[in-house]
Every structure is written in structure tokens, then in C-alpha cells.
Amino acid sequence: MSNAKQRHRPWGRIVAGAIGAAILFVAVAALVSSHEQRRDADAALIAEPVHLKVDISKPGQFSGEFRQTFRAACTGYLQIVPESLPSSEKEALSLLKGLRGHFSIVSHDGAVAYERGFGSAGFVAIPVEKDRWVPALERGRFSFDKGVYEIRGVVDHGAPALAGVPHSLVARYGLCGLEYVPAQILSLIGIIGCVIAGLILLPVALITISDRFLSEKSEAGENAPPTD
Numbered sequence: 001m002s003n004a005k006q007r008h009r010p011w012g013r014i015v016a017g018a019i020g021a022a023i024l025f026v027a028v029a030a031l032v033s034s035h036e037q038r039r040d041a042d043a044a045l046i047a048e049p050v051h052l053k054v055d056i057s058k059p060g061q062f063s064g065e066f067r068q069t070f071r072a073a074c075t076g077y078l079q080i081v082p083e084s085l086p087s088s089e090k091e092a093l094s095l096l097k098g099l100r101g102h103f104s105i106v107s108h109d110g111a112v113a114y115e116r117g118f119g120s121a122g123f124v125a126i127p128v129e130k131d132r133w134v135p136a137l138e139r140g141r142f143s144f145d146k147g148v149y150e151i152r153g154v155v156d157h158g159a160p161a162l163a164g165v166p167h168s169l170v171a172r173y174g175l176c177g178l179e180y181v182p183a184q185i186l187s188l189i190g191i192i193g194c195v196i197a198g199l200i201l202l203p204v205a206l207i208t209i210s211d212r213f214l215s216e217k218s219e220a221g222e223n224a225p226p227t228d
Helices: 002-007 011-046 089-094 178-223
Strands: 051-054 060-068 075-082 100-106 112-118 124-129 132-140 147-157 167-174
Touching: 011 178, 051 060, 060 167, 075 124, 089 124, 089 132, 112 132, 147 167
Parallel strands: none
Antiparallel strands: 051 167, 060 147, 075 132, 075 167, 100 112, 100 147, 124 132
């Protein structure tokens, strides 16, 4: 009897069901990964890997913690943020006039993850809102591994315009939109995978339910008491 049952097992449906389940698993994993990547990119929009009170109006040094939380940003900015933001690009850049020095971002084991010099040739100003600009020492890519680092800076020649003006060193990620492309691709893969899995699993489920219903009906008919 067991051999007869084994011969009548619906191997086609079993294989189709296994394929559909595998596709569904991959699709759900892609959707979860897409959500996580989108969440990370959204968080990077407001992240500040470093926010440190400094005085770069004169020669000296500064150091502080740098928390790298996102490595896929198109650009990274090392901003100098005064208490009162300049109202124009020209005014923002004038705050850094004369400034020269260098900085490095170092891991706990002493390895240098990022290192740059800064001077007037590399300064930029970033619009943060209407008629509000922020000057930046650096515009590069913070593409090193996530983790907690230390930023160390040396000011060889200060920026006199910042004397007596409280200011902070703030790192920001600059997103251009490409950071969301992997999440969009994964989301598309997940949606298509769910549709394909549904097209496979739904007929398998309906046929299985139908066969079971017919089998139970047939068994009920066979077991029914004979009528005179």
C-alpha cells in the first residue's frame, strides 16, 4: 500500500511548491534588506559623525570622536559651523580666509582611515537653507568602514575672521540620490519575486485543496453503508 501511495504522490506540485517557497524566501529577504538600506540612507541625511567645539582662529590642535555610520554617501563634508550662519557663499568662505592645516581620521589601532590637508583652494560653502550658508574645510568621500574613530587636526595658520566667534567642527554626509538605488533595486526584486511566488504557490494550494476535497468525498462515498 505504501508503494501505491508513493507512486501517486504529486511530485510536480511538491517540486513547484518548493521552488515557489524558495523564491518567496529570497523575495522577502530582498524586501527586508531594501527597508534596512533605505533606513540607513535616511539616517545619514541627518547624521553628524563628529560635532566638536573648536577654535581654528589661531594655530593649535583639536581632536574628538568620529562615528562613521554610513559609507556609501556620494560626498562628505567637514563643516565649520558658527553660531550665526553667513547669509551668502562669499561671506561663508571669507570666514576661512588664511586657514591652513591638516587632519586625519584614525582607528583605535592607530591606522589612518582618512587624511587630508586643508587650505583656501579646497574650501567650499554649502547652502543649508534660504540665505544661510556653512563653510567647509573638506568635500570628499568618507568611504571607510563603519565604526568609532578619532579625528585629529592641526591648524598651522588660523582664520582671523573666526576670532571671538564660537564655532564647531561638524561632519555631514552629502547624499545625491544614488545611495537609494540599491534599495530600489532590492525592492523591485522583492516585489517581482513575491508575484512570481504567488503565481506558483496559489495554483499549487488550490489544486491541493481541490484534490483533498475530492479524495475525502470519494472516501466518504466508499465508506457509506449500502442501501437496500
